[in-house]
Amino acid sequence: MSGDNIIETKGLTKEFKGFIAVSDVDLKVKRHTIHALIGPNGAGKTTCFNLLTKFLTPSAGQILFNGKDITQAKPAAIARQGMVRSFQISAVFGHLTVLENVRVALQRVEGTSFHFWRSDECLNSLNAKAEELIEAVGVAEYRDTPAGELSYGRKRALEIATTLALDPEMLLLDEPMAGMGTEDIKRTAELIKRVSANRTILMVEHNLSVVADLSDTITVLKLGRVLAEGSYAEISKNPEVVEAYMGSGHA
Numbered sequence: 001m002s003g004d005n006i007i008e009t010k011g012l013t014k015e016f017k018g019f020i021a022v023s024d025v026d027l028k029v030k031r032h033t034i035h036a037l038i039g040p041n042g043a044g045k046t047t048c049f050n051l052l053t054k055f056l057t058p059s060a061g062q063i064l065f066n067g068k069d070i071t072q073a074k075p076a077a078i079a080r081q082g083m084v085r086s087f088q089i090s091a092v093f094g095h096l097t098v099l100e101n102v103r104v105a106l107q108r109v110e111g112t113s114f115h116f117w118r119s120d121e122c123l124n125s126l127n128a129k130a131e132e133l134i135e136a137v138g139v140a141e142y143r144d145t146p147a148g149e150l151s152y153g154r155k156r157a158l159e160i161a162t163t164l165a166l167d168p169e170m171l172l173l174d175e176p177m178a179g180m181g182t183e184d185i186k187r188t189a190e191l192i193k194r195v196s197a198n199r200t201i202l203m204v205e206h207n208l209s210v211v212a213d214l215s216d217t218i219t220v221l222k223l224g225r226v227l228a229e230g231s232y233a234e235i236s237k238n239p240e241v242v243e244a245y246m247g248s249g250h251a
């Protein structure tokens with residue numbers, strides 16, 4: 001293992017045609033914690049997230065994952081190293097059942113998608129693993145329901161199950177609560193807490209009560225820079241953070 005930090009950025013910067021969206025960000029994400037990235041609109045959260053998951057290339061700076069420089073790595077390469085971005089719900093196949101969706105994800109991981117001649121034994125072991133995952137995310141009772149018929153929150157849970165099929169060491173979640181009602185938020189927050197055991201989670205999230213409830217550490221961005229970092233109790237007392245949120249009408 002390479003110390004306490006699973007992710008570390010040094011001077012991470014992203015410039016879009018002269019506009020600096022992320023500026024000189026030094027981020028340290030501690031292993032086995034839930035770390036949230038927050039900030040008012042336009043703070044650079046999504047850009048930062050896309051830099052970490054390699055969907056964008058930094059203009060300057062360095063990203064280390066488990067001590068290894070991944071600044072130039074491709075998304076698929078870092079996924080193989082154990083850092084996985086949760087995909088949007090659109091990655092869930094609506095016409096397939098809940099169980100089938102997870103099985104497809106597992107088949108992708110095991111590279112068996114086209115091996116239709118594989119033994120029953122192999123398929124049964126996939127089924128067992130798929131059942132385990134849908135149980136873990138709380139959608140086991142919808143095992144045979146087409147995914148398209150699930151509520152938004154349950155689709156999200158299913159999508160997390162397909163991500164967990166990759167058995168990631170680190171999970172990156174982009175606004176996991178977006179578009180959800182109270183019940184789904186509660187269920188998804190519990191799910192995130194559950195799947196965080198033995199994993200590291202980094203999430204961008206607007207819902208501050210969820211952030212307060214789930215996060216060990218919170219980094220507040222403003223205008224592309226780190227404004228503050230700490231526990232929710234710490235950052236919520238910080239006058240600059242309060243000001244940043246009040247100013248944007250986001251409190």
Ligand SMILES: Nc1ncnc2c1ncn2[C@@H]1O[C@H](COP(=O)(O)OP(=O)(O)OP(=O)(O)O)[C@@H](O)[C@H]1O
Pocket residue numbers: 016019020021039040041042043044045046047048
């Ligand atoms: N591809 C791009 N080209 C030009 N400017 C961009 C691009 N992507 C983002 N920006 C700008 O960078 C700044 C940060 O955007 P970003 O989406 O990262 O912020 P955010 O904190 O995620 O905001 P929000 O909470 O509104 O989603 C914004 O001013 C945005 O307009």
